[in-house]
Amino acid sequence: DGxxxxxxKYLFRKEGQNVTLSCEQNLNHDAMYWYRQDPGxxxxxxxxxxxxxxxxxxxxxxxxxxxxxxxxSFPLTVTSAQKNPTAFYLCASxxxxxxxxxxxxxxxxxxxxVV
Amino acid sequence: xxxxxxxxxxLSIQEGENATMNCSYKTSINNLQWYRQNSGRGLVHLILxxxxxxxxxxxxxxxxxxxxxxxxSLLITASRAADTASYFCATSSGNTPLVFGxxxxxxxxx
Numbered sequence: 001d002g003x004x005x006x007x008x009k010y011l012f013r014k015e016g017q018n019v020t021l022s023c024e025q026n027l028n029h030d031a032m033y034w035y036r037q038d039p040g041x042x043x044x045x046x047x048x049x050x051x052x053x054x055x056x057x058x059x060x061x062x063x064x065x066x067x068x069x070x071x072x073s074f075p076l077t078v079t080s081a082q083k084n085p086t087a088f089y090l091c092a093s094x095x096x097x098x099x100x101x102x103x104x105x106x107x108x109x110x111x112x113x114v115v
Numbered sequence: 116x117x118x119x120x121x122x123x124x125x126l127s128i129q130e131g132e133n134a135t136m137n138c139s140y141k142t143s144i145n146n147l148q149w150y151r152q153n154s155g156r157g158l159v160h161l162i163l164x165x166x167x168x169x170x171x172x173x174x175x176x177x178x179x180x181x182x183x184x185x186x187x188s189l190l191i192t193a194s195r196a197a198d199t200a201s202y203f204c205a206t207s208s209g210n211t212p213l214v215f216g217x218x219x220x221x222x223x224x225x
Contacts, residue, residue, distance in 0.1 A: 006157075031212075033212055035215070040217065041217060042203065042215050042216055042217035042218055043158075043203070043215040045212055045214075048212050058212070088155075090157055090158065092157075092158075102160070102163070103148055103150075103160030103163055104150075104158070104160060104205075104213060105160070106150075106157035106158045106159070107157050108156055108157045109155070109156065109157050111155075
């Protein structure tokens with residue numbers, strides 16, 4: 001079955017440490033996205049990519065970095081510059097960026113906690 | 116930037132009742148979408164309504180869109196305990212990613 005896989009499900013980060021969240025899709029979608037979800041604040045866009053080797057900053061890109069070397073993969077690195085990284089991170093993909101086509105397909109999320 | 120704002124923030128109903136959630140947005144849109152999120156999970160796409168449509172149905176879901184008022188509503192008929200989740204509206208404008216609201220938490224009591 002086609003889908004989008006995020007790993008790990010839970011991740012613990014120490015102060016000053018960089019961590020990478022994985023997102024892989026086999027839906028042949030061109031566009032991929034990273035959202036952050038905090039309680040009561042809905043989803044906020046971190047980065048998105050419409051095509052391989054290209055990506056754009058979202059509303060809250062500071063302290064995060066991404067790469068898009070393959071169509072299937074869009075990993076997110078939470079750097080030590082992100083001062084409040086504890087949150088639920090959601091990866092999504094879609095056929096079209098703007099219209100949303102048939103909607104976004106989301107992964108099951110990664111819960112990141114600073115220890 | 117948050118485009119859609121759902122109302123109410125939380126809703127509690129008895130099983131079998133209808134649940135209505137509203138979404139307001141600020142700028143012109145290509146389409147508006149509704150998603151569901153079970154606790155601790157990813158979002159699931161429910162339904163998409165284009166800016167030139169006024170109403171759309173899918174099973175027990177009914178979505179309306181009023182572009183003059185920049186608002187949409189999601190009606191879930193004959194609610195079930197399994198409908199308990201958070202519901203988000205998301206708007207699409209131009210060639211940019213979806214912008215999500217803060218969601219409505221629906222509790223359906225058996």
